[in-house]
Amino acid sequence: MCSASAAQTLLTWYDRHARRLPWRVSPRNRKLGEVPDPYRIWLSEVMLQQTTVAAVKDYFEKFTLAWPSVEDLAAAPEEDVMKAWAGLGYYSRARNLKKCADAVAAEFQGRFPDTEEDLLTLPGIGPYTAAAIATIAFDRHAAVVDGNVERVLSRFFQIETPLPDAKPVIRARMADLTPQIRPGDFAQAVMDLGATICTPRRPACALCPWMTACQAHSSGMVETLPRKAPKKEKPTRYGAAFVAVDKETGAVLLRRRPPSGLLGGMTEVPGSDWSEAFDRADAVSGAPFPAAWTRQTAEVRHTFTHFHLRLDIFRADLEASGTPGLKGAWWSLPDMLDGEALPTVMRKALAAALEQGSGKSGS
DNA sequence: GAGGCGTGGCG
DNA sequence: TCGCCAAGCCT
Numbered sequence: 001m002c003s004a005s006a007a008q009t010l011l012t013w014y015d016r017h018a019r020r021l022p023w024r025v026s027p028r029n030r031k032l033g034e035v036p037d038p039y040r041i042w043l044s045e046v047m048l049q050q051t052t053v054a055a056v057k058d059y060f061e062k063f064t065l066a067w068p069s070v071e072d073l074a075a076a077p078e079e080d081v082m083k084a085w086a087g088l089g090y091y092s093r094a095r096n097l098k099k100c101a102d103a104v105a106a107e108f109q110g111r112f113p114d115t116e117e118d119l120l121t122l123p124g125i126g127p128y129t130a131a132a133i134a135t136i137a138f139d140r141h142a143a144v145v146d147g148n149v150e151r152v153l154s155r156f157f158q159i160e161t162p163l164p165d166a167k168p169v170i171r172a173r174m175a176d177l178t179p180q181i182r183p184g185d186f187a188q189a190v191m192d193l194g195a196t197i198c199t200p201r202r203p204a205c206a207l208c209p210w211m212t213a214c215q216a217h218s219s220g221m222v223e224t225l226p227r228k229a230p231k232k233e234k235p236t237r238y239g240a241a242f243v244a245v246d247k248e249t250g251a252v253l254l255r256r257r258p259p260s261g262l263l264g265g266m267t268e269v270p271g272s273d274w275s276e277a278f279d280r281a282d283a284v285s286g287a288p289f290p291a292a293w294t295r296q297t298a299e300v301r302h303t304f305t306h307f308h309l310r311l312d313i314f315r316a317d318l319e320a321s322g323t324p325g326l327k328g329a330w331w332s333l334p335d336m337l338d339g340e341a342l343p344t345v346m347r348k349a350l351a352a353a354l355e356q357g358s359g360k361s362g363s
Numbered sequence: 364g365a366g367g368c369g370t371g372g373c374g
Numbered sequence: 375t376c377g378c379c380a381a382g383c384c385t
Contacts, residue, residue, distance in 0.1 A: 148381065343369075
């Protein structure tokens with residue numbers, strides 16, 4: 001099958017089977033002249049970096065409701081953006097999202113640039129996202145390569161070179177395959193195919209519009225592709241978190257993490273450093289101030305990108321007014337916790353402390 | 364260019 | 375329980 005024929009086959013499939021997504025203009029409406037909002041395409045693409053559609057949907061709704069345009073987002077305090085992003089992960093994306101909105105508002109008069117080259121200059125927009133915005137929002141011819149495209153094309157062309165070494169070849173193949181007409185729909189079609197049919201495990205080849213032309217299907221190699229370089233083993237780090245609870249109000253003591261690095265700029269429960277050599281017997285010595293800290297029964301387990309974490313949780317019930325001031329820390333009332341910029345690992349730590357209670361009275 | 368950087372769902 | 379994986383970017 002030639003490139004033009006393969007592309008047309010997939011576009012016909014897409015016309016019938018495109019997923020309906022909150023940020024997407026359906027192929028039908030697109031043909032009727034509806035154009036995508038570059039702001040919504042950009043926002044969705046950043047949220048979708050290494051993140052599933054299911055996880056993104058509610059956050060996308062929340063963001064577009066709070067900030068309907070890029071200039072609204074540019075006008076928002078960064079702290080509000082971090083609070084809204086809390087739980088979605090990869091928090092540098094939220095910091096760069098805000099920086100990017102500021103730049104578009106200030107340097108591009110609130111209009112997203114429409115070329116890959118200009119888009120690449122913006123914070124948080126790399127090769128994939130620049131190509132995706134250029135083609136989906138502006139109908140530019142661009143080779144969009146994400147994890148789906150890598151998998152689909154590795155199989156279609158039976159590319160046996162392991163990733164990431166195969167990336168340049170895949171990019172060239174995608175550029176050849178992408179049609180001049182409807183390049184944006186084609187990119188979304190390949191990604192939809194990868195998400196719904198040509199899945200990592202147990203692909204549904206019988207339903208695939210490209211089955212007969214697929215080289216890996218012909219040779220029975222579909223499930224062995226793409227090949228990938230072996231991954232490094234994750235170490236386990238240990239630490240302690242200290243949940244101070246105000247006896248009067250139930251407020252808990254929180255503080256801000258440093259602006260960059262792991263969970264940069266997010267809110268946390270005061271705690272120790274996390275290390276493989278952490279001495280659990282001496283954990284309480286890492287408390288932020290002296291108090292009647294009691295070790296909670298349950299530890300918190302959490303996995304980050306490159307290590308596992310086990311946290312011992314300590315709780316102390318005390319009078320906030322009599323607590324030594326902790327630099328930059330604040331007391332947050334129970335009703336306010338939902339709105340804090342707390343990453344998931346910190347919500348787990350709070351839950352472990354608050355569910356069990358003080359261990360003294362029946363709280 | 365290799366490593367840092369979250370989270371939730373799945374088998 | 376655990377490893378794998380999901381629309382990558384930055385340094």
